[in-house]
Amino acid sequence: MKIALLGLGTVGRGVVEVINENKDSIAKRAGQPIEVKYILDIRDFEDEEVGRLIVKDFNIILNDEEIEIVAEAMGGVEPAYTYAKASLSKGKSFVTSNKELVALYGAELLELAKNNEVNFLFEASVGGGIPIIRPLNQSLTADEIYEITGILNGTTNFILTKMKEEGRNFEDVLKEAQALGYAEKNPEADVEGYDACRKVAILSSLAFGEHVSYQDIPTEGITKITKEDMAYAEQIGCVIKLLATCQKQDGTIFARVAPVLISKSHPLAMVNDVFNGIFVKGNVIGEVMFYGRGAGKLPTASAVVADIVDAAKHKGTNIISLWNREKIELKDKDQVKVRYFVRLQKDEACIENVVKEIFGDTEEVQSPYNEYAFITNIETEEQFAEKVSRLAGFTIMNKIRIEK
Amino acid sequence: MKIALLGLGTVGRGVVEVINENKDSIAKRAGQPIEVKYILDIRDFEDEEVGRLIVKDFNIILNDEEIEIVAEAMGGVEPAYTYAKASLSKGKSFVTSNKELVALYGAELLELAKNNEVNFLFEASVGGGIPIIRPLNQSLTADEIYEITGILNGTTNFILTKMKEEGRNFEDVLKEAQALGYAEKNPEADVEGYDACRKVAILSSLAFGEHVSYQDIPTEGITKITKEDMAYAEQIGCVIKLLATCQKQDGTIFARVAPVLISKSHPLAMVNDVFNGIFVKGNVIGEVMFYGRGAGKLPTASAVVADIVDAAKHKGTNIISLWNREKIELKDKDQVKVRYFVRLQKDEACIENVVKEIFGDTEEVQSPYNEYAFITNIETEEQFAEKVSRLAGFTIMNKIRIEK
Structure with missing residues (x-):
């Protein structure tokens, strides 16, 4: 099966690497070999092996009937959204790691995929490599989910872990995280909770079946947490974590991103450094947690490629996904x-x-x-x-x- | 879609309860309502609502063309094995929570399902409600798995947790676990590690694609662990857990069940009481962990019903599962x-x-x-x-x- 990749940034490179490195086992799992035929990027990469796959015009991909799956790793809403709509409308499955695209247009793109008997898959958009989207859609189907609470942002979790363990202040650790490449030069999306907010909007939409707008979710970051707060936390047997949550309370749905003091015995308390943990509660299963690396080139690529394999296996069949376009009115905060x-x-x-x-x-x-x-x-x-x-x-x- | 249930014990009752309680959301997820038409049991249950569904003759189920899925919750190898073969051969999907059946005949039954374009599903056989079989088959498909290590038995984990926290000895806590219903009167299958051994045989067969015989896995239980060992563990920053593991080492595969001292900072160290945790390492994803209730009526029923939903969704399509009948020679212990x-x-x-x-x-x-x-x-x-x-x-x- 021939696929096209949009964007050869960090995640895109990871996808190419994984498809090459695990070629044989992927072919077994997908039922056929997977081959990258085109890579869309504005750069040339002339000195590299992948250079020969580069195209600049998305229409080459769109109009090539051999291409059955398009994998997007560009980020940002546009042109990803336009490319997603065009691909799905042409009967190509679309796989993405783009949380912004999914949070805004997930419901619409899922509907479009269904109407065209292809798939729109986005495991990599939340929790990096951690399987969470597929378990929510396919494993926890016997349950009515009433809560999802997670540590969904690795950068802030790294900062909070360091602050706790080394008794240092926020600004100080942020600088180290930036030096290590864990935090962006402009760290706002992470430290203000915006990244976690988009991710929890996706999870709540899937869990409750209707669209949760990330703009409606009250969001606080970790910039006001101090080393003194950490010392208090220790004293009362707690840790401070940036928790993204959505819960059904008295029939209404409520979502929030904020730093919260949780007991050291809570399973999320041991999720440290850049790791993510996602805690799901259902009326039958009780509590389950998913834990792993929530970001990074290879973990994210692992999820993108798993989606490609799934799309290949489900050629001609839409995998049911419950996320209607109807918008959920969240509980008054x-x-x-x-x-x-x-x-x-x-x-x-x-x-x-x-x-x-x-x-x-x-x-x-x-x-x-x-x-x-x-x-x-x-x-x-x-x-x-x-x-x-x-x-x-x-x-x-x-x-x-x-x-x- | 009409289904039949084999066995109305603890798990069987859970399955009926979940199908009734979450009827609407299950119908949405499965794409159609799921209805239990027959329950096979030697007992009558005349005073109960479910009594009207009881049949004593498996052939009634087998020969009813309306029945598309058979869910087994009897336990034990026979007659489960005979019923599974008969159901699959007749073009009915077969869903089970029976670790013994799966550990012994998983490869054969998967092949039979494939040949008949139906599905043999067994999410509930390992880790109760924790999604692990489906993630291994469908989410971690981009990875080559090189290690799975888990706390797969809730009874022994409860005993070890109590021994640690209360400084008590094995026999003492075992008695409490028996009184609480967490341990059987004859606790051998749990405390000698046999239960965990069957479960890790299933996981390793799925991870490595060929059959691992549970009889080949060196297995030690927890009966020799003392409160003094627990005190030492504490002193060196460790905990003692009954770990079931399979690993690729230098190209060969090795499996074991044994109590092991692990660092308190290991994610499995915080898996306490009757909870299970399963740690998976892949060459792309790094480490992921799955955590939840590994046993019990409702968590196990949650996994059985999720499999029923999956079988309903995949009517006419075999979900690829890599577990050949070829036997893996395990590394010399x-x-x-x-x-x-x-x-x-x-x-x-x-x-x-x-x-x-x-x-x-x-x-x-x-x-x-x-x-x-x-x-x-x-x-x-x-x-x-x-x-x-x-x-x-x-x-x-x-x-x-x-x-x-």
């Missing part, structure tokens, strides 16, 4: 129930009494600093915010959601 | 390389010198008992056994493989 860990500067003697009066019975946390720290009871975000507003005059060092 | 943690009773003053002379430079472990404890260098099982034989005259308290 102010009505979501939460508990917070709060740190106040101890600038007034009466602080404990004030906290008690506003928050009622809270759980006090011993502070190694000149602070008063406590954990609230469960209440809505709105109720919490209202109480916090009454702390005017006090200096709030930080407030972090806690689940334990 | 004496030639496998290992490190051991060894505890000797300190009954002679010169013990340190003797150990040094026999084992060379070892890593000494501080002992809180009247013992001399150390960790060997990496060598073959044969070399280690030869050295141990030279310790005649000393009392060996225990020796446990260590990987860290």
Whole structure:
């Protein structure tokens, strides 16, 4: 089977490498050999073996009837979206690692694939090589999923792990991550949680069967987490993780990306460094977790190539995927129930009494600093915010959601 | 789509429950409603709703052309094997949670399914509800798998967790596990590692594509592990887990079930209580882990029903599965390389010198008992056994493989 690859960046190169390196086992699994016939890229790569496969005009790929699968590894919404629509409409399966494309147009492209009896596959768009999209679609089919919570961004997890283990501050570790190539020069997409937000939008759309817009998901990053927060976490037997979550609560769906204090005994607590972990809860299976490298050239290529194999095996058959274009109205974020860990500067003697009066019975946390720290009871975000507003005059060092 | 269920024991009841409870979402995923038409059982269940579905004669099921899928939850090799062959030969897909049946006849039944353009599916036979068979077959297809290591038995993991956390001895915790229903009255299949052995035989056959006989896999249980071993483990930053493993080493395949000391930072170290964890290493993806409840009525039923959905979706198409009938010759177990943690009773003053002379430079472990404890260098099982034989005259308290 002949395929075309769009984009010869890091992931694209990985795809070519994997297809060459594991040629025989891939042919066995796909039922036939897989061969890259074209690579679309604006560059020439004249000095390299792959240079002879380079084309500049997407129409060459589109109009070649031999090409049955198009694999996209360019990133960005355009021209990926246009190419995806054109490929699927021409009866070619389309495989992508592009979380932006999938988060925005997944429902539409799945429908287009179905109408053309081909497949739109995107295992690599979430969790890199970790099998999560296919298990959600094909393994957890007996279950009604009511929660997915994951560490979906390797860069921020690396930063939080280093901050915890080495007692260092955010900016300091971010610089190291940038030097190591784990974080971009402009790290915003990672550290502000935008990357995780797109990924959890994809997962929730698949889990609940209707479209979740990533723009609707309240998203907080890790830039405000300090080494002092880490020290508190340790003291109360917790770790701080950037969790992306979607949950069914009282019949409505709620999603969020935010740093959260979780107990050290939670399976996600041991997901460290650049690893990702995705925790899924279903009404039959209970809890399952998927763990592995969430990014990187080869892990991502592994998922792209597995999708290519799947598309080859399912030639002429659309693999059912439930993700309608109908949009899910997410629960009002102010009505979501939460508990917070709060740190106040101890600038007034009466602080404990004030906290008690506003928050009622809270759980006090011993502070190694000149602070008063406590954990609230469960209440809505709105109720919490209202109480916090009454702390005017006090200096709030930080407030972090806690689940334990 | 009409299906038949063989056996209304714990798992069988779970299957009926799940199909009723999640009827709508299952119908969506399968593309059509799934209905249990017959249940084969020797009992009557006259007082129950399901009583009307009971049949005593398998031929009623076999000869009913409406039945397209047969789900088996009886356990044991016979008559499950006969029913599986008959069903597949008649063009009915066969779904099972029966690890014994799959470990013995997986290759043959997969071939039979292929020849009849139906499917033989067995997700529930390993890891209960954890998706592992389908990910191996369909997600990790770009990879050459070179290792699978897992905690595959919930009962022994519960016992080891309790021994560690509560400083109790094996027999003591076993009694509690029996009282709680986690361990059988005759606990041999679990505590001697036989259950894990069958499961790792299935995983290795799928990963390496040829048949691994479970009878060939060297298997040790956990009956010799003591609370003193647990104390040592803690001291050197390790935990003791019953690990089932298969690995490609220098071109040959090696498998084993045994208790092993692993570092606390290993992802499998946090798999506690009755949970299972399966660690897979591939040449592209790196490491991935699957975690969840490895047994129990509903988790197991979740996997059985997911297989039923998959069989319904793939009506008329055999899902390629690579597990040939050709048998793999496993590596000679004496030639496998290992490190051991060894505890000797300190009954002679010169013990340190003797150990040094026999084992060379070892890593000494501080002992809180009247013992001399150390960790060997990496060598073959044969070399280690030869050295141990030279310790005649000393009392060996225990020796446990260590990987860290």
